[in-house]
Amino acid sequence: xxxxxxxxxxxxxxxxxxxxxxxxxxxxxxxxxxxxxxxxxxxxxxxxxxxxxxxxxxxxxxxxxxxxxxxxxxxxxxxxxxxxxxxxxxxxxxxxxxxxxxxxxxxxxxxxxxxxxxxxxxxxxxxxxxxxxxxxxxxxxxxxxxxxxxxxxxxxxxxxxxxxxxxxxxxxxxxxxxxxxxxxxxxxxxxxxxxxxxxxxxxxxxxxxxxxxxxxxxxxxxxxxxxxxxxxxxxxxxxxxxxxxxxxxxxxxxxxxxxxxxxxxxxxxxxxxxxxxxxxxxxxxxxxxxxxxxxxxxxxxxxxxxxxxxxxxxxxxxxxxxxxxxxxxxxxxxxxxxxxxxxxxxxxxxxxxxxxxxxxxxxxxxxxxxxxxxxxxxxxxxxxxxxxxxxxxxxxxxxxxxxxxxxxxxxxxxxxxxxxxxxxxxxxxxxxxxxxxxxxxxxxxxxxxxxxxxxxxxxxxxxxxxxxxxxxxxxxxxxxxxxxxxxxxxxxxxxxxxxxxxxxxxxxxxxxxxxxxxxxxxxxxxxxxxxxxxxxxxxxxxxxxxxxxxxxxxxxxxxxxxxxxxxx
Ligand SMILES: CC(=O)SCCNC(=O)CCNC(=O)[C@H](O)C(C)(C)COP(=O)(O)OP(=O)(O)OC[C@H]1O[C@@H](n2cnc3c(N)ncnc32)[C@H](O)[C@@H]1OP(=O)(O)O
Ligand SMILES: CC(C)C(=O)C(=O)O
Ligand SMILES: [Mg+2]
Numbered sequence: 133x134x135x136x137x138x139x140x141x142x143x144x145x146x147x148x149x150x151x152x153x154x155x156x157x158x159x160x161x162x163x164x165x166x167x168x169x170x171x172x173x174x175x176x177x178x179x180x181x182x183x184x185x186x187x188x189x190x191x192x193x194x195x196x197x198x199x200x201x202x203x204x205x206x207x208x209x210x211x212x213x214x215x216x217x218x219x220x221x222x223x224x225x226x227x228x229x230x231x232x233x234x235x236x237x238x239x240x241x242x243x244x245x246x247x248x249x250x251x252x253x254x255x256x257x258x259x260x261x262x263x264x265x266x267x268x269x270x271x272x273x274x275x276x277x278x279x280x281x282x283x284x285x286x287x288x289x290x291x292x293x294x295x296x297x298x299x300x301x302x303x304x305x306x307x308x309x310x311x312x313x314x315x316x317x318x319x320x321x322x323x324x325x326x327x328x329x330x331x332x333x334x335x336x337x338x339x340x341x342x343x344x345x346x347x348x349x350x351x352x353x354x355x356x357x358x359x360x361x362x363x364x365x366x367x368x369x370x371x372x373x374x375x376x377x378x379x380x381x382x383x384x385x386x387x388x389x390x391x392x393x394x395x396x397x398x399x400x401x402x403x404x405x406x407x408x409x410x411x412x413x414x415x416x417x418x419x420x421x422x423x424x425x426x427x428x429x430x431x432x433x434x435x436x437x438x439x440x441x442x443x444x445x446x447x448x449x450x451x452x453x454x455x456x457x458x459x460x461x462x463x464x465x466x467x468x469x470x471x472x473x474x475x476x477x478x479x480x481x482x483x484x485x486x487x488x489x490x491x492x493x494x495x496x497x498x499x500x501x502x503x504x505x506x507x508x509x510x511x512x513x514x515x516x517x518x519x520x521x522x523x524x525x526x527x528x529x530x531x532x533x534x535x536x537x538x539x540x541x542x543x544x545x546x547x548x549x550x551x552x553x554x555x556x557x558x559x560x561x562x563x564x565x566x567x568x569x570x571x572x573x574x575x576x577x578x579x580x581x582x583x584x585x586x587x588x589x590x591x592x593x594x595x596x597x598x599x600x601x602x603x604x605x606x607x608x609x610x611x612x613x614x615x616x617x618x619x620x621x622x623x624x625x626x627x628x629x630x631x632x633x634x635x636x637x638x639x640x641x642x643x644x645x646x647x648x649x650x651x652x653x654x655x656x657x658x659x660x661x662x663x664x665x666x667x668x669x670x671x672x673x674x675x676x677x678x679x680x681x682x683x684x685x686x687x688x689x690x691x692x693x694x695x696x697x698x699x700x
Contacts, residue, residue, distance in 0.1 A: 144325070145349050145350035145354060146439075147354035147358055148317045148354075148361040153294070153357055153360055153395075155356045155358060155360050155391060155394040155396070158395075159394070160393050161428060162428065163423055163429070164393050164397060164398055164400045165373070165375075165399035166200075166432060167401045168194045168199045168201070168202050168401075168403065169203040169377075169403055169408075170203075170403045170404055170407060170444075170447075170448075171187055171202065171204045171205055171216075172203040172204065172206055172213075172595070173401075173403065173409065173413050174403040174413065175187075175205070175580040176206070176409065177407065177409045178407075178449065178450070179449065180447075181210075183259055183284060183446055184212065185452075186532075187204075188216070188219070188225070189443065189446070189447055190447040191225070193405075193443050193444070195227060195230060197433050197434070197440065198431060198432045199230070199432065200229055200230055201230075201231050202230060202232055202233065203232075203233040203235060203257075203401070204232045204233065205234060206234065206235045206236065207216055207236075207245065207249035207250075208237075208241075208242035208243070208246045208249070211244075214245070214248075214249050217232070217234060217249040218249060219254050221253050222252075222502060225257075226253070228255075231255040231256060231257050231302075231304065232253065232256055232257070233256070233259050233306065234246055234249065234250065234256065234258060235259045235260075236258070236259070236260050236287075237260070237262070238261065238262040238284055238443075239568050240286075243260070243287060243290050243291055244290075247298070250301070252300075252301075253302065254300070255304075256302075257303075257304040257305075257306050257340065258291055258303065258304070258305055258306065259279040259307035259340075260288070260291060260306070260307055261344075262284050262287070262309070262310060263310040264280060264310065264312065264315040264320060264323055265311035265314045265552065266316065266445065277322075280323065282692055284323055284327050285327060285330045286424075288305070288327050291331075292305070292330070294333070297633065304339070304340060305339040305340070306340035306342055306375070307328075307340070307341055307345075307444065308342040309323055309344075310344055310345065311346040311347065312362075313344070313346070313347075313349060313350070313355055313358055314347065314349055316360065317358060317361050317365070320358075321362060321366050322341075323365075324366055324372075325368075327341075328341070328366075328367070328372065336373050337374055338370075339371065339372060340372070340373045340375050341372045341374055341375065342377050342399075342401060342402070343358070343362060343375075343376050344378075345376075345377065345379055345385075346377075346379060347379060347381050348378060348379050348384065349381070351382075351384065352384050352390075352392075352410065355376075355392055356388075356391035356394060356395040358394035359374070359376060359392045359397055360396055363396040371611065374397050374399065375397065375400070375401060376392040376397040376399070376400055377401040377402075377409070377414075378402070378413070378414040379408060379409060379410065379411070379412065380408070380410075380411045380414060380415075381411050383411065385406070385412065385414035386414055386418050386419055389423065391417065400414065400416070402415060404416055404417055405441065405456060405459065406418070407444075407450060407527035415457075416432070417437070417440075417457075417459060420434060421457065421502075424497070424501070425496055425497055430608075434458075434502055435501065435502065435503055436699060437459050437503055438459075438502075438504070464495065464504055464508055465509060465510070466509065466510055467511055467520075467555075468516065468517075469517025469519060469520060470517065470519075471494045471519030472516055473517060474493035474519075475494055475523070476523040477493075478492035478494075478495070479509075479523075495509070510523045510524055510634050511555045512545065512549065512555065513556060514550050516545075516546075516549065516556075517542060518538045519538075521538065521545050521561055522538040524561055525558075525561060527558075528558045529562050529565075530639040531562075532635075532637055534650050534652075536633070536661075537663075541569075544568050545561055569661070569663035569679050570663060570664070570665060570679065572662070572683050573682065574601065574682060574686060575600050576598055576678045576681060577684060578596060578597075578674050578675050578678055579597040579598060580597045581594060581595065581596040581597070581614075581670065581671065581674060582596075583595075583670065591613070591615050592610065592611065593609075594609055594611075596608075607624065607625055608621050609623070609624060613630055614673070614674070615631065615674070616631075618673075619631060619677070628655070629653050629680075629681065630653060630654040631651065631653055631677075632652040632654055632659055633650075634649070634651050634652070635650045636648065636649040636650070636673065637664070645667075646665050646667050646672070647666060647667070647668065647671075647672040648663065649663065649664050649665075649669065649672040649673040650662075650663050650665070650676060651663070651664070651673060651676035652680070653680045653681070655681055655684045655685075656684065660683055660684045662675075662676045662677055662679030662680025662682070662683060663676050663679055664676035665678075
């Protein structure tokens with residue numbers, strides 16, 4: 133029978149009572165210790181677990197990024213993991229400052245096999261776990277609290293014996309009360325105290341106690357309360373490195389880790405890009421970059437993130453989402469008009485003050501910091517406006533549209549974008565610009581021109597050979613500059629043209645440099661833009677005027693002859 137309200141089968145989560153919690157007013161001013169668990173927790177969640185080659189590549193990547201603690205597997209569980217740990221040790225693949233970590237259940241034969249895998253290692257963290265949550269005690273293990281503690285204590289004793297028997301290795305012991313966040317807090321403290329007393333932790337040789345949110349079950353503030361409560365109640369806080377291990381079932385793993393660090397955690401376990409069981413382990417890339425944006429260097433190197441992402445995609449055989457924070461292919465891209473306008477203005481301000489604080493709207497970090505370029509920052513579709521279109525023309529084609537022209541031209545592009553219903557590339561925008569302004573050669577085209585002036589006279593005489601529908605003739609005019617002289621020459625031909633606005637700049641460099649002139653003229657009582665390019669600035673401006681006249685004469689609607697077909 134269907135329940136009327138299926139949500140009634142769930143209980144609200146009640147965490148620990150901590151009215152005098154301190155964590156909300158703390159700030160994270162230094163990075164936690166990082167432990168990457170991709171090769172164990174990430175690996176156990178893959179459709180196809182990594183083979184030796186993939187594991188080795190992932191390990192090398194983690195070392196390169198700067199991880200000093202890397203959980204490399206569960207060597208008692210599979211031959212691949214066992215062989216991988218052996219290969220790391222036998223082939224001397226572990227840098228001296230890196231500690232490899234391995235996981236084992238709290239079962240004697242698995243512990244023994246784990247130490248077999250680790251023989252001869254320089255630095256290792258042996259990580260043992262058992263579930264402490266009441267449902268697991270009842271349903272999975274059928275143990276009471278005392279029996280649950282006994283499992284952990286027996287395992288600790290056995291691990292300690294192995295460690296004592298192999299003093300050539302620098303050992304660290306780690307215990308996880310699995311499902312810590314759904315365990316009664318007083319019981320979590322009791323079992324950790326028992327384990328710590330058995331191990332004999334000290335200030336000089338602390339053990340790691342890892343507090344997993346094995347299944348994320350509540351808002352992150354609850355987890356922070358639990359971590360703070362635990363730190364305040366555990367017998368020997370100074371004998372412990374408190375580690376957290378959030379999963380992301382509610383989508384708040386990153387927040388949970390951040391608040392847990394504020395609540396006193398020293399260390400965070402997680403995976404790159406949030407791979408892991410179900411919805412994943414906490415994403416260390418996001419955590420690290422979040423710190424970075426607060427002015428705290430995370431101590432991990434994500435300065436060239438794209439090859440890292442591709443390598444992880446190869447090893448995990450899973451894609452990273454295009455909108456993944458800081459990393460995805462689309463996260464530095466704005467399609468919408470007002471965002472593009474603000475980014476364009478922000479980037480211009482940045483060019484004025486390149487060493488200042490990063491203040492580009494809509495871009496939480498400088499894409500260059502993670503090895504991305506500014507190329508993909510603005511992409512154009514039907515949601516875009518003049519800012520983005522001008523930005524692309526400027527960045528990729530060296531065309532700096534004056535504001536009023538950019539408003540006019542954006543309507544050309546908008547019409548095409550609406551018609552095509554898909555993204556317009558910068559090449560398509562450039563082609564639209566060329567067709568609309570630079571290729572307007574009918575009815576008038578400039579063939580050549582000559583300028584002369586009398587010594588000491590401000591007046592120039594301009595003689596231009598033009599073609600009208602292909603028929604050539606020469607026109608002449610005088611003025612206080614070449615453009616004014618050309619306007620006079622046109623007036624003598626019966627074309628009433630008035631210059632309203634004029635901008636020019638050079639485009640390209642060296643031998644390829646050319647001038648580009650943007651001219652707004654009034655023809656027949658109507659304002660219209662034209663654009664001309666040429667090696668000579670005079671020719672560019674004359675061509676600009678002719679482009680404007682041609683546009684006025686050839687069409688009443690500027691966009692009329694730009695079609696989807698010409699652009700596609
Ligand atoms: C939250 C986590 O990520 S925990 C890590 C989980 N990762 C993995 O399990 C991956 C690797 N695991 C494996 O390959 C296997 O589980 C092995 C090889 C470790 C053990 O295999 P098996 O001996 O067949 O046991 P199985 O996988 O069925 O585990 C369940 C048994 O282990 C016991 N068990 C489970 N976890 C623990 C633990 N941490 N400590 C002690 N016993 C445990 C269960 O009570 C159960 O015992 P039962 O058979 O007497 O009922
Ligand atoms: C083994 C433990 C730490 C674990 O992965 C979890 O509880 O999520
Ligand atoms: Mg886990």
